[in-house]
Amino acid sequence: MTLKERIKNETMVVKALGVVYGDIGTSPIYTLAVIFLIVPPLLSSVYGVLSFIFWALIIIVTVQYAWLATSLSEKGEGGTVVLIQMLTPCLKSAKMVTIVSILGFLGLSLMIGDGVITPAISILSAVEGILLIPAYDETPQVTLLIMASLIAFALFAVQRKGIERVAAAFGPIMVIWFISIGSVGLWYVSKDLSIFAAMNPMYAINFTLDHPAIAFIILADIVLATTGGEALYADMGHLGRLPIVKGWVFAFCALVLTYFGQGAFVLTHPDSVGSPLFEMMHEFAPSLYIPFLILTIMATVIASQAMISGIFSVLYQAMITRIFPHFRVQYTSRELHSQIYISSINWFLFTCVIIMLFVFKESSKLAAAYGLAASGAMSITGTMITIIFAYRKAWIKMIFSSISGTASIIFFASCLLKIPHGGYWSLLIAAVPLSFIVLYTQGQQRLYSSFHSIDKASFLEKYKQHYSQESHIEGTALFFARKAENIPAYIPKTMFQNGIIYERNVIVKVKPTYEPFGIRKEFSSLCEGLDLLVIHVGYMEVFNVEEILKEQGINERTIFYGDEEIVSKHIAWKLYAFVKDMSPSFVSFYNFPQEKLIGVSRRIEI
16 A cells, blocks of 8 residues: 555545544533433442443444444445335335335434434533633523524534535544543543453443343433444445544544543542533643633534534435435535535524523433434344345344344333433424425325326327427427336326427436436437436435536426326325425426426326
C-alpha cells in the first residue's frame, strides 16, 4: 500500500468518526448519570453496571453491527431498506413477504421515533454542563432550555443550504472528543486498575442474580450506551465497511475508558453521580472545563446532524421504492448527489425536538424516555439478519446473530417499562411515519388495482391508425407510465379522445431495482413517432430524470402524467386521497419545469 493510499484510508476512518459515531460517542454524557439515579454507587453495583455496558457494546454494537450486519450489503450499502430488498426475493410465501415488510416499516418508523430525541437529549445534556461553572451554577432550567432550543433551531435552519463546507470538520472534532473523554477516563482508571475486573461478565451475572428486578429495570438505561449503533450499518454505503470497522475500534477503546473512568470516579466521589463525566472533567482540569464544554456542544450537534442526514436519506429511499409519499426534495450539493434536504421533514423533526425539550425539561427525564424505539429497531435488525443468514445457510453467523438478536429483544422488553415514564412519546412520533407508510402502501395497492390500463399491442394498433390519419403537434411530448407492459388509460384518452398527438411521443417509465445504485436505460422505438424509455434506477440512487432524457436526445416540449381524483366513502381511503393530493406528483418530485407539466385528471373510486 502506497503512502497516498494509506493517508486516504486513514482520512476515511476520521470521516467515519464524524459521520457514524456522533450519537454513540456522546452517550457517556448521560448514560451513567441516569443509571446511578436508580442504583446506588456501591462497589458491586458499579462493577455490575460497567460489566453490563461493556458486554452490551460487545454483543450489540461489535457483534450485531460491526461484524454481522456490515457483512450483509448490496454494493456496499446497508440499512433497513437494504435488508428489506435483500430478503424479499428470497421469500416464496406472500405471508412472509408481508411480515418482513411490516418489520422493515416498523424499523424505519422506530428509527425516526427515537431519532428526534437524539438532538433533544444530546444538546440539552451538553448545555446543562454550564451548571458546573461557578458563576452560572444557579442558571434557571428555562434558560438552559432556551439555549438548547436556539442551538437546535440553528442546526435545522442551516440544513436548507447544506452542510458540505463544515462537514469536513466533523471527523477531526469527533477525534478530539474521543481522545478527550478517553484520556480523562484513562487518568481515573490508572488510579484504580482493578476497575478493569468489571470486564468479567460474572459481575453482570452476579448483579442479576442478587437483584433480578433492578437488573432488568436498568437494562433500559444500559441500552443508552448502544444507541447510535444502527449507524454503523446504515451509513456503510457512504464510507465503506473497513473505515467504519476501524473507526469502531478507536471509538470502542475511548468509550470503554470513559465509562470505566466514570465508574472509578463515582466510587471515590459518590456525591458526583448526577453528572459524572462533567464532574470528572472539572476535577481533572478546571481550566480546560469551558473548552471541554464547548467541545461537548459541538459533538452533540454533530450527533444530531448525523441523525437528520440519516432520516433524510432513509426517507428518500422509501420514496423511491414507493413505500412513502413523495415530498419535495432539494439537492444541497453539486458534487455529492446524496446530500439532500426535505423541508417538510426537516421542520417536522425540529417541532418534535422542541416539544421533547419542553415536555421533559431535563436531560435525565429525557433519558428515561430514550432508548425504547432504538432497542426496537435493534431487535428488528437482529431478527432480519438472522433470517437472512438462515436462508444463506451461514450457520455460524446465524448462531451469533441469534444471540445478539435475543439480547436486543431483552433490552427492548426492559425498555417497555419506559412507556409510562415518557417512552410513549417516541412511539407516538414513530406512529406518524408508520401511519403514512401503511396508508400509502395500502392506498397505492388499491389505486393500482382500480386502474384500467390497455395492453401494449392494442394500443399500438390504434396509435398507428391515428398517427397516420391525424395532424401532429410540433415537438416532443413525454408520457409517464408506471408499467412498461401496459399503457395507462390517460395516454389513449389524451391521444385518441382529445386528439393530442405530437410529432414525437415518448413513453417514460422509471423503475426502481433491487440494487442500491446504478442507472440503466432501455430505449426502444415502438413505431413511427412513438418511443419507449425504461429507466432502471437503484433504490438509493439520487438522480435527475431531465439529464437522462437529454443524454437520450429527448428535448420535450410538454410532459403529460396521470392525475387521479380519488373518490371513496371509506375514511382510510379519504385520508389516503388527502395525503396523495398534498404530495408532489411524480413529475414534480423529479423537479421537471412546472410550465411543461400537464396533468390528465381521472376520477377513480376505491
